[in-house]
Amino acid sequence: MTAETLIASLQLSLPELVLAVGALILLMIGVFSGDKSVGTVTGLSVLLLIAVGALVVFKGVDGTAYAGAYRSDAFVRFMKLLALAGSIVALVLAIGHRRSEPDMRFEYPVLMVLATLGMMLMISANDIISLYLSLELQSLALYVVAAINRDSVKSTEAGLKYFVLGALSSGMLLYGMSLVYGFTGQTGFSEIAAALTAEHRSLGLVFGLVFVLAGIAFKISAVPFHMWTPDVYEGAPTPVTAFFSAAPKVAAMAILIHLVAVAFKPIVHDWQQILVFISIASMALGAFAAIGQTNIKRLMAYSSIGHMGYALVGIAAGNQEGISGVLLYLAIYSVMSLGAFACILAMRLKDGRAVEGTDDLAGLSKTNPVMALVLTLLMFSLAGIPPLAGFFAKYFVFMAAIKANLLTLAILGVLSSVVGCYYYLRIVKVMWFDDAKQEFSRPAGELKLIYGLSGLFVIGYLLIGGPLGAAAEAAARSFY
């Protein structure tokens, strides 16, 4: 790599450079001014992420950098904006949390920024080495933020469990990658695709593919690699759980799409059957296991497992409609999930205690009708009831699956979403028809803003969804 190509590479990866340098500066500010600077560092982190988002939008050029290890195109920019938006909202949610739980330290926003940097690098990865390193950067930061409340046994347990299982999945991913490298001699995605043909793929390569997919399925918490999800969601502090539910899933989905649509494109039949299986298993488990949950964070964890299953339907379809359906699904799911977590963060009693049971929502329609209305809309949307946003998300991925002749998958998906309706509607019933036992304190301004916006999004999707759909379609066109 000569000096000119290096400078061109640095220019192409300008958003990541700004984010990395910004994270180091924020760390310095925090270290030198101590824990009283949490508010400043959080505010500056939000500004930094917004600035990086602007760079992605306005300075985005297509191309590859660092000898093919990094790539940028419409798909990459779409996913990066989604991940950045998820991180920004999660940081904003943490502001109010800090006010009521003074235990937050300045490292928290810094680690969130570094995790976001890892996600952006993951989304841009065009080589299995950069994929692995950026995945580790993101995961390591997430393990720490899961355990950030180190005086709470639950939070520590969540962090430890996430770390041990995450390390195991990284091992599987690396083993798979070493097999893929051994049987193709290449690490770049397009070079791997060039070295593969559908007829002459070796058995070792299929083993590699299975291990790689297993490692990534862990990151998106798809069945049978979902065991960590409910415990980590329940144990981690709620703003951290909100963060986990959106941005990291977007980044992991992006690398899954990159892998199957670029690197393993020639062996579509091999990965398609794996994805169909984990998709069906995730949808079914997400629908059935959530029924008995009484803790709303655990319920959201099972709901996220199910939703990842629906998103995988689009990837398994393996066509352009499928990819654009997945992108749309991830965008809509992120909005719904962050909105729901804003409502969960607002579940705080008058004495400042946070509650997490589904029964605690009883009679919310009398005590806080606006929040009850928004949460009802979000639950209807998560269940996929028209004309809310969640219905269109499911509609597009199922249409893509039907087009790819995966009729069984589409039918099973629709059936499991019917089963899933039960527990979403149960929450609605608790809010509107049960008697109130207690009253929540008034939600903080930023929580009201976030759940208000997400409520408006799901109800007004018919009006505002056009440009989003067009952007997702343009992004999916980078592969075909």
Add this chain to the structure above:
Amino acid sequence: MGLQALFFYLFAFIAIASAFMVISARNPVHSVLFLILTFFNAAGLFLLTGAEFLAMILLVVYVGAVAVLFLFVVMMLDVDFAALRTKALEYAPVGALIGIILALELIFVIGGSTISPEIAKKAAVPIPALTERSNTQALGDVLYTHYVYFFQIAGLVLLVAMIGAIVLTLKHRTNVKRQNISAQVARTPETAVSIVKVKPGQGI
């Protein structure tokens, strides 16, 4: 060739003998020291095959970091090694069986494996011949140029690990006495010494 063979047998013999001593030494500190000896001899074997970079990394990482960490753990944690050893003897036959199976598998895999010439041709960054460029030079050629991106991300991963370790373990205790050098230097006889008249026959 004769000298090389002599050194090979020397290193190999000491490596196996000291590996045996690792598990049979009575004192756990001796075990760790024998482990270090094993690493040194393995590094010697790497040197003989021309992999000098791997040899040095083995010394730096395993002897410099991992073995020293082991030593710390052995010395600082109060583990009853005598009790562990009597248990370990019970499992010796099973361990020996697994060891034999592993050895056979290694012999089959290494004896039967070949590098497919097509794949060797397609290698992402081919290794230059040893006569042209040594290992360390060949790695240095690509590590800071072709792979500078990976190198930098690895640096960020280490930074996150460091922040994480500090966040999760550092506790600022308030009730411990710390050295305050400026306060010590600013002491004068007036502030530090007080003269007390003690009457004879009485204590203070």
